[in-house]
Amino acid sequence: MKFLSILRTKPWLVPEQRPELIKPSGIRTVPEPMIGLGIFLIIAGALFLLFIISYQYRMDYQDWQPAPEPWQLWANTLFLLMSSIAFQISSNAAIQNKYQRAKNMLMLAGILTFIFLLGQVWAWSVMNGTGYSVKANPANSFFYLITGVHAAHLMGGLVAWLRALKKIDRSSDEHGIQLSIKLCAMYWHFFLVVWLFLFYMLLVT
Amino acid sequence: MAFADQDDVTSMHHPHSFVSKYIWSQDHKVIAIQYSLTAISVGLVALVLSWIMRLQIGFPGVFDFIDPYVYYQSVTMHGMIMVIYLLTALFLGGFGNYLIPLQLGARDMVFPYLNMLSYWFYLVSVLILLSSYFVPGGPTGAGWTLYPPQAILPGTPGTDWGIILMLLSLAVFIIAFTMGGLNYVTTIIQARTRGMTLMRMPLSIWGIFVATILGLLAFPALFVSAIMMAFDRILGTSFFMPTIISMGQQLDYGGGSPILFQHLFWFFGHPEVYIVALPAFGLVSEVLATHARRSIFGYRMMVWAIVIIGFMSFIVWAHHMYVSGMNLYLGFFFATTTLIIAVPTALKVYNWVLTLWKGNIHFTVPMMFAIGFIFTFMNGGMTGLFLGNVAVDVPLSDTYFVVAHFHMVMGVSPILVVFAALYHWYPKITGRMYNNTLGMIHFWITFIGTYLIYLPMHYLGFEGMPRRYYNYDNLDFISESAAIANASITVTAIFVGLCQFIFIYNMFVSLKKGKKATANPWGATTLEWQTPQTPPAHGNWGPELPVVYRWPYDFSKPGAPNDFIPQNSDWGLPKEEDANPTTGKPFKV
Numbered sequence: 001m002k003f004l005s006i007l008r009t010k011p012w013l014v015p016e017q018r019p020e021l022i023k024p025s026g027i028r029t030v031p032e033p034m035i036g037l038g039i040f041l042i043i044a045g046a047l048f049l050l051f052i053i054s055y056q057y058r059m060d061y062q063d064w065q066p067a068p069e070p071w072q073l074w075a076n077t078l079f080l081l082m083s084s085i086a087f088q089i090s091s092n093a094a095i096q097n098k099y100q101r102a103k104n105m106l107m108l109a110g111i112l113t114f115i116f117l118l119g120q121v122w123a124w125s126v127m128n129g130t131g132y133s134v135k136a137n138p139a140n141s142f143f144y145l146i147t148g149v150h151a152a153h154l155m156g157g158l159v160a161w162l163r164a165l166k167k168i169d170r171s172s173d174e175h176g177i178q179l180s181i182k183l184c185a186m187y188w189h190f191f192l193v194v195w196l197f198l199f200y201m202l203l204v205t
Numbered sequence: 206m207a208f209a210d211q212d213d214v215t216s217m218h219h220p221h222s223f224v225s226k227y228i229w230s231q232d233h234k235v236i237a238i239q240y241s242l243t244a245i246s247v248g249l250v251a252l253v254l255s256w257i258m259r260l261q262i263g264f265p266g267v268f269d270f271i272d273p274y275v276y277y278q279s280v281t282m283h284g285m286i287m288v289i290y291l292l293t294a295l296f297l298g299g300f301g302n303y304l305i306p307l308q309l310g311a312r313d314m315v316f317p318y319l320n321m322l323s324y325w326f327y328l329v330s331v332l333i334l335l336s337s338y339f340v341p342g343g344p345t346g347a348g349w350t351l352y353p354p355q356a357i358l359p360g361t362p363g364t365d366w367g368i369i370l371m372l373l374s375l376a377v378f379i380i381a382f383t384m385g386g387l388n389y390v391t392t393i394i395q396a397r398t399r400g401m402t403l404m405r406m407p408l409s410i411w412g413i414f415v416a417t418i419l420g421l422l423a424f425p426a427l428f429v430s431a432i433m434m435a436f437d438r439i440l441g442t443s444f445f446m447p448t449i450i451s452m453g454q455q456l457d458y459g460g461g462s463p464i465l466f467q468h469l470f471w472f473f474g475h476p477e478v479y480i481v482a483l484p485a486f487g488l489v490s491e492v493l494a495t496h497a498r499r500s501i502f503g504y505r506m507m508v509w510a511i512v513i514i515g516f517m518s519f520i521v522w523a524h525h526m527y528v529s530g531m532n533l534y535l536g537f538f539f540a541t542t543t544l545i546i547a548v549p550t551a552l553k554v555y556n557w558v559l560t561l562w563k564g565n566i567h568f569t570v571p572m573m574f575a576i577g578f579i580f581t582f583m584n585g586g587m588t589g590l591f592l593g594n595v596a597v598d599v600p601l602s603d604t605y606f607v608v609a610h611f612h613m614v615m616g617v618s619p620i621l622v623v624f625a626a627l628y629h630w631y632p633k634i635t636g637r638m639y640n641n642t643l644g645m646i647h648f649w650i651t652f653i654g655t656y657l658i659y660l661p662m663h664y665l666g667f668e669g670m671p672r673r674y675y676n677y678d679n680l681d682f683i684s685e686s687a688a689i690a691n692a693s694i695t696v697t698a699i700f701v702g703l704c705q706f707i708f709i710y711n712m713f714v715s716l717k718k719g720k721k722a723t724a725n726p727w728g729a730t731t732l733e734w735q736t737p738q739t740p741p742a743h744g745n746w747g748p749e750l751p752v753v754y755r756w757p758y759d760f761s762k763p764g765a766p767n768d769f770i771p772q773n774s775d776w777g778l779p780k781e782e783d784a785n786p787t788t789g790k791p792f793k794v
Contacts, residue, residue: 011756020400141442
């Protein structure tokens with residue numbers, strides 16, 4: 001709504017409240033990297049939404065056979081959930097200036113994510129071994145594809161995680177460290193939600 | 206040099222070596238020039254490919270080296286390069302990078318390192334694409350639309366490696382575009398200087414802004430379809446591949462849907478054409494207003510039109526699929542939305558014309574190209590109305606009528622805007638003036654020439670001459686005169702194409718020999734013309750960021766000392782001391 005009222009202003013007139021004369025109030029606005037990450041997550045969301053729409057489209061065909069769900073997927077879900085929690089604890093600790101705790105939690109979060117990724121590879125190899133290969137039927141194809149894209153995004157996130165670790169070790173810029181960890185947490189929460197949604201779709205179809 | 210400004214949110218980097226200043230540069234101006242030079246170079250490659258196509262169509266059988274494979278590869282690479290690697294990269298990577306910080310009063314983009322990465326990823330994507338000429342089988346010949354199942358089946362050129370490289374190149378480009386797009390959107394939202402409200406932004410920024418948002422939401426659809434097609438080709442999955450027999454053998458595919466690809470592709474493909482068109486609309490508005498010494502007519506409506514076109518571009522995509530066998534009522538829905546989107550577009554055309562009405566028109570080279578844009582866009586847009594209606598589209602689909610239409614709206618009009626914008630901003634970017642005579646010659650040959658190329662093509666389409674055919678040997682319904690038309694189109698196309706080198710020559714030679722330009726030779730109001738140095742130096746603004754007091758179209762105001770008032774001038778406004786610093790409201794006297 002605010003955007004619509006912005007579009008209704010008449011910029012050729014001198015406004016009563018002249019924007020150029022308003023001194024910056026010093027209230028902290030959203031930092032740019034957070035806006036950048038937010039927009040990126042919207043794009044990633046659009047990507048996964050399109051995959052899911054394609055999945056739904058294909059599911060409507062009569063020859064649909066659902067893919068199996070190895071137990072490893074449940075365990076992986078747990079590890080991803082724990083890594084999200086670890087990121088959040090780390091972020092809270094950093095904001096309270098408890099940097100040792102923040103660093104420990106950050107390392108734990110990354111390790112849990114590695115375990116998740118390894119677990120995904122394990123789940124794939126189990127499925128492949130029991131004959132549900134990537135090309136065997138379309139449900140499988142989508143399963144490997146969508147979990148693969150999800151895993152690829154987490155691997156990218158691990159690059160950011162490494163940078164956050166490096167910052168917490170070497171940098172003395174408090175705001176920078178807090179922001180890095182907060183952004184990692186935001187990213188991981190998003191991909192946890194994406195994973196939960198995908199897993200749910202896999203279970204009910 | 207320390208820039209300690211409270212409003213200064215961009216992170217500054219201070220390069221010292223040649224390599225960090227001009228190669229691994231994080232300065233948006235250098236990145237913009239890198240993007241532009243790369244895009245124009247690869248565009249010239251695509252121009253030559255168009256000559257190969259035209260030689261075959263105009264003079265079939267004369268050139269032995271053009272066999273069906275070469276022909277279809279040229280068709281595909283020409284299309285893909287021009288739409289994505291030239292137009293999208295040039296408008297957003299080139300003009301977007303250059304103009305956004307300058308027109309908003311920022312020192313640079315908010316993520317300069319990411320900006321630099323986006324260029325190098327773009328270059329890598331171009332190199333991957335061109336490398337498909339050097340692999341066994343050559344580039345893909347599936348058409349720029351890459352429709353499965355043919356795209357990955359033998360019979361189509363490039364199914365060994367070409368299609369894989371094409372899909373990989375597109376994926377890398379999309380990553381590059383995402384990095385760039387994040388920069389443009391975040392900079393526009395966060396890094397505007399004091400007084401630069403959204404509604405005081407020039408229309409060029411609005412066009413680039415909305416186009417970037419479209420791109421960020423639409424490119425994922427292409428990414429999804431590229432990954433799925435790559436899986437089909439490499440891993441043998443059947444996302445798009447139905448049960449099919451190829452070369453007499455039943456293949457291992459089954460259950461896939463080629464129509465799914467078409468939906469995904471065009472869900473990207475239609476916003477893509479607006480990603481090209483909207484920055485063009487914005488840039489041409491700047492050129493028209495400046496060279497007619499008039500405010501753009503109906504600025505608010507122009508902004509609304511850009512936003513509405515952007516939003517609606519997501520609900521028209523299946524007008525590219527009327528002949529795919531879809532339900533006619535679905536076709537009717539998309540025809541309706543397609544015709545509705547023509548309304549804000551036409552509104553913009555009326556406003557451009559009304560901007561010129563009673564204006565003090567300076568017939569400079571940029572203005573000539575801008576007026577040429579209005580003519581050609583109107584023609585191209587009107588043929589779009591034919592194609593937007595289902596019943597009329599059925600006989601015209603996949604004929605040269607469609608080719609003529611999309612070349613007019615995508616190939617001629619935006620390219621005329623590119624030329625207008627490059628001539629218009631040349632003095633600011635290089636500090637020199639181009640050669641005016643050469644510019645005028647370039648304009649007239651291009652403008653008249655492109656009409657001579659594409660006007661006859663519409664009639665060929667009416668005749669039913671199909672597109673993407675290597676030859677027309679056994680098609681009796683095509684008349685004898687079509688051959689004459691094709692030959693004349695070919696000759697004209699090659700002549701007009703060669704004349705573009707007049708422009709290239711002008712751009713490069715004027716760098717050294719052009720007259721030194723003043724800071725603001727056109728008397729423009731927008732901020733980029735008010736920089737302390739021309740070309741703008743590192744950091745753009747010197748020690749202090751500019752403050753914006755007005756909108757960008759205060760031309761020919763009665764009582765003003767000049768026929769333009771720059772955005773950072775407070776002429777005619779109450780003095781600062783007379784206002785409340787918290788609210789900006791004037792103190793009551």
